[in-house]
Amino acid sequence: MYQINKAENNITRLEERRFADLGFRERENLQEWIADNPDILGEELLIIQKEFDGFNDTQERLDLLALDKKGNLVIIENKLDDTGRDVVWQALKYTSYCSTLKTSQVVKLYQDYLDRYIGTEQDSESLILDFLGTEEETLLLNGDDQRLILVANNFRKEVTSTVLWLLDHDIQIQCFKATPYSMGDELFLQMDQIIPQPEIEEYRINAKEKERENKGKSEVVAQSERDLVQFWQSVKAIMKEKNIHHCDNVTAKPYYEFGFTKGGVFFAMVIGRYAPRVEAYISNDADKSLFDSMKLHEEEIQSNFHGQITWERLDGKKASRIKFDMPKDILVNAGDWKNLEDRPFRAEWYTEEIVKFYDALYPVWEKVQKQIN
DSSP, X not given: OEEEETTTTEEEEOEEOOTGGGTOOIIIIIIHHHHHOGGGGSSOOEEEEEEXXXXXXXXXXXXXXXXXXXXOEEEEEEOSSOOOSSHHHHHHHHHHHHTTOOHHHHHHHHHHHIIIIIOOOOOHHHHHHHHHTOOOSSOOOSOSOOEEEEEESOOOHHHHHHHHHHXXXXXXXXXXXXXXXXXXXXXXXXXXXXXXXXXXXXXXXXXXXXXXXXXXXXXXXXXXXXXXHHHHHHHHHHHHHTTOOTTTTOOOOSSSEEEEEETTEEEEEEEOSSSEEEEEEESSOTTOHHHHHHHTTHHHHHHTOSSOOEEEOOTTSSOEEEEEEOOHHHHTTTOOTTSTTTHHHHHHHHHHHHHHHHHHHHHHHHHHHHHHO
């Protein structure tokens, strides 16, 4: 890794280090960094437990337990400078323990985590629903296979060999190489997914999802996923007809949100719990500086948009949100997105509103970025 010196038109190599040499420890440091910044693993994850030791008849502890955007459990096992020989076996044991957890147990685990580590009075089920962005009345968690993520600075050959074999046998497992660097007194961390390689992961996931569907997973879940993909595909088709190119390279997936990232902000069309919406989701805004800077231009943004924009600072979270909900008078006639007859109306609304919303916000976002940088 190199630092770019624009003034001198040159680069300076950063020194690769070992965590132990820098005085960092697995639980006190690496684990906490991931718990506070789960998006460092390349996706939105909701951490619901850490140092969990609630397994029957065993004193073992798993490092971190998370939910992904589909409501599946993700077991995260951290090692520091070396994986050792048994990390895969250890992670598989934890995954087998978690495989039997019911939705109510997962919700309780997260509530225990909130009470113990976060100190919030918020309800865990509501937070999970918000994270999933679902309007479903019945919450279904841990419905598919569980996933494993291994994090370490060095992966032994016997570990990578086993991981690749598991991938060939449809076990969802990823390996991330965590590398510390230094330059003078400054320290840096680089996180790279090394297995499977990111460029082939989407192909792998799509192939696996198709195979699992053919093997007969829950028809309710399978149908819901098919509906979501078909609906977002219809939105993409309308955007193409209207020469709107924001989502040309975005694949329709079975999520309750669909959109594109521009300049570090995610512009999304969301099937909300209470109403459809378009939003600008700022995921890396723990200190709220980005949100607050945008809020200074609220009047300008609002004057360029036809509807009432809602500003959600989301204090206590790393993210912030600016959104526009479908107005109630329109919602009355919007119907259900799952209904084939109602989908065209909703798809048209999303297509029109995301463009207007983006056009009102993004010029200000660019201006704010220049001021901050």
